[in-house]
Amino acid sequence: MNAIVADNFAADFERLKPLLPGVYVPWLRALREEAFADFLDKGFPSTRQEDWKYTSVAAIEKGRFVPAAAAAEVCWDVGCVGSQELPGARVMVFVDGRYAPELSHLGSLPAGVTVASLAATIEREPERLRAALTPAEAGYASGFAALNAAFLCDGAYVGLAPGADLAEPLHLLFVAATRNAAAHVRNVIAAGAGSRACIVEHHVSAEALPYFTNAVTSIDVERNASIEHHKLQDESLLAFHVAAVRADLGEASSFASTSFAFGAALSRTGIDVGLNAEKASCNLDGLYLIDGRQHADHHTRIDHARPRGRSREFYKGVLDGASRAVFNGRVIVHADAQQSDAQQTNRNLLLSDQAEADTKPQLEIWADDVKCAHGATVGQLDPDQIFYLQARGVDGETARSMLVYGFAAEVIERIGLLGLRRRLENLLRSRLPAGRGIMR
């Protein structure tokens, strides 16, 4: 990182420090200082680092994105936000990374469930968050994670007491409304033993703006708990989106994650799941659908740290224009994590000669009694299938759209939440040239 960029960040940090939540919480203040020092030390990742080989973030470094001092006036009306809401869900709206209670409606929460903004939780009960906000022993994974910790200002806090059930899905709607704003979002989900919840993290923008979202979601899933986390990234095509999802799984717990990357000029999503107790299981699905000069990067990591864990991963991508997709799926079976069962699939569909797919499924196995497999493919539409449809009177464009739809919908169909599934199907159709003509 060059000196000018570092100075800019240092000035921002000094200016914003007293305005960020938790000023009077000594450990949080110290944590921010340490994180910021770590960020200055690490800087932005470079393509010389193995984990960032295919993704250059130079544009983010040059972008001079500044955290918005206060939530911007929403420049679209409430009705428009309403149209984004998932039917039947509890909704928390965040504008430029800050909670907007006037746009949110949580309804009455079941017993044992706490849902609040992170900033409010920091002010009221900072100790509740201490464990979740403290970095892992290994330190921050990248400069972005450190930057998030230094500047973290708001997000959602979901606390589930043992046995609690959120019942309706919780829709976290992040709306970007300010040009060149940086939103360092942090969501904390703490699921007690045997609890259940379904959370949708949804990133959209009010209009075609450049901005930078840097989101971190940490999820602690205790014994027998079951958490679904759906991430829908539909940012502006000028935006930059860096997100990390970390899940820590307890005994016999289950975690289902989906990640949809449709928007942003450049997006990088890291999903890091630790099967840290026996018989934990996780299911990671994802779909990236990009065009033009978009760049979508997914880095997933599944750690089988204890015996008898089970993981499934299924990622698909559709690439058109001069877009570029990166998939890096790492599965690590640690020593003694016997009887681990891991499967991973990544399939890419290239629709254009300018598009590029870089995929790297990795297996690292340190135990012997395991069943692990992965597969990756890169290919294109089958001309025979297009011909088959054309022979039945479907025009070429519709035939291609139908086949792409069929390819991508395989991921969407796996979602149990009907409202989200319909939303995604519509989004997918709207992105295809002849998508309107495809029946549901």
Add this chain to the structure above:
Amino acid sequence: MAPETMELEKLLDRGYGQGFYTPIEADSVPRGLNEQIIRAISAKKNEPQFMLDWRLKAYRHWLTLSEPRWSTVVHPPIDYQAISYYSAPKSKKDRPQSLDEVDPELLRTYEKLGVPLQEREMLAGVAVDAVFDSVSVATTFKDKLGELGIIFCSFSEAVREHPDLVQQYLGSVVPHTDNYFAALNSAVFSDGSFCYIPPGVRCPMELSTYFRINAMNTGQFERTLIVADRGAYVSYLEGCTAPMRDENQLHAAVVELVALDDAQIKYATVQNWYPGDKDGRGGIYNFVTKRGLCRGARSRISWTQVETGSAITWKYPSVVLQGDDSVGAFYSVALTNHHQQADTGTKMIHLGRNTKSTIVSKGISAGRGHNAYRGLVRMSKNAANARNYTQCDSLLLGDRCAAHTFPYIEVKNASARVEHEASTSRIGEDQLFYCQSRGLGPEDAVSMIVNGFCKDVFKELPMEFAVEAQKLLGVSLEGSIG
């Protein structure tokens, strides 16, 4: 520990059968590396100026590089100044002119290795260019090959006799700037093999070289260059064994293959260098750069390797598919036992249209062995209709070993198709039980399963080598193969 694991453990603990050491006086240059040493090596070998210039260029580039750190292998730092970079078997004149002049001690070593030079006529179609330490001392079947215009000789001889060919192709596939170890090799390589097959000639026999590391503290820096001209065909075998010793030895070879229009090169390796003892002491460090260039249209290059030896294996035989319709293949069995580490795989760089490549990699980890497959498949913009199929499977024997898979897939062409599959598993108790219930002992059962696991690769080896490969796998798994 399950009873069959104990059984396995017992089988895995047998010593290295090929371990022997022949004391032979060697004519070495002093330890260390600097421009003087390189000039001395070049002078000792009576090389023309262009070779010296090339070596010095490589050395100067090497100085700017640092040792690669990206692989999973771990080893103590290598002191490049503590290595003697040249050692030739002592001989009064230049080279032995015939077998009678060859040191009988040396001949006995070959006998132990199973290279009966005296019975070479009986070696069923195999011409042996035997490299003892660094200088090639005997070449067989040369006349027969000469009649067809095939050049098969030591690298030093090629530099003297065919400087134009050497100058034309040396470094054309692996440039001296390629990587740390290739640069080092380019600077100090002592000898190796050179092979040129003229247009339209089908080499009538399997060409073979046996490398052997012997003198104390001598790194081996072989250089092999094989050129198949238009429509030519050659099958080349490389096999290695080394005497038992307690000191780590660095081996940084470079192999370059060039296939012109319609040419085909098959390159097979059986590598059984000393892997270190069962506590991980000693053993060879094998840091090799192997690359083939399918330069012409419809050319084909295949790499087949059986890697059972070395403390550390670090090699990625690659194919650059430049010519349209060219075909590349990589078949590999890599076995690690005790504390062995293998980081191996391939690169398939598709540049031409309709190029095809196949990768089949089988890794077997036993004891505390680490086995990693690291591969790259790149479909460049112009590689229309290119195809790749990759399969890499790992078999785990014992609960302290490790198997990793790092495939890189980069596709920049919409008509290219890439498939990658990998699996990791151990020998199932049910599989062992099935075999044993049919009267096989546990040893035979493991042998049968391991052999079956590797079959896809072994069937790509020439007959004689396939037998040797199975034997080596047996030695390396110490007795588990009957």
